[in-house]
Amino acid sequence: MASKNLPRPTDAELEILNVLWQRGPSTVREVYEVLLESKEIGYTTVLKLMQIMSEKGLVSRDESDRRHVYEAERAQDETQRQLLSDLLDRAFNGSPTKLVMQALSSKKASREELAEIRRMLDELEKGKK
Amino acid sequence: MASKNLPRPTDAELEILNVLWQRGPSTVREVYEVLLESKEIGYTTVLKLMQIMSEKGLVSRDESDRRHVYEAERAQDETQRQLLSDLLDRAFNGSPTKLVMQALSSKKASREELAEIRRMLDELEKGKK
DNA sequence: TACTGTCAACGAAAATCTTCGTAGTCAATC
């Protein structure tokens, strides 16, 4: 079975994961190219980070080709939930309601988005019946 | 006016802020006592952290008494929004809806809590009219 | 075969975060 207890990715690691989730399995150079568009960073910096992430288990590595291909080990959804759960404990006393309320109040969601959230609420309440 | 760009508190700093928000202005020893209940930590460690937080502007310090009294500089609500906004950018591509949906799906809120969120949605939609 | 470009590995430096030991200050008490 897959080992579960992956560490919380750091800021720099999360930037790399974002690229991997967007592109799918990628080489270091490909990730590097994408990151270059939004920030200044060295190739070896990205390489080192991805090697560390591989050691941590955050990504898996296919070494069959000389250009190693990296892939996120945990899906974006799972990681998002991990980060939220973590933030919940650290800053919201474990109250998901408070978190959701703050998220809703601070950021403006469009009417359609609000409707979508409302549908989700309906689903949840149905599940509680 | 109050300076605004406070840094994102680290994990250890957030633990201290949680105590300050709960207790109100407190001395190092008071914070230390509370933290001791849930984890092993040295007095000087807490002191040093609070000194650093004071330098960063995360807390203010009243030195009139020999026992310096520390107070959170930013309210809990504001900090929560800061952390959420940060997480939003780093892990949710800036989509608050996705964040809220994940928060709702992963953690079970009670029926009353769901109702509360629904009321908040009503408010928001009213505002959009 | 020698040259050139691309790649991963390694090590190390810099920055930040977390921890605490030691020293010095001050106030109350003996």
Place this chain on the structure above:
DNA sequence: GATTGACTACGAAGATTTTCGTTGACAGTA
């Protein structure tokens, strides 16, 4: 005024995170 206890300041060590320079391996090409 000497001792004791509570407090802050200082400095430093260890851990983690972020950065990148250098090296060596390899593959294609002149």
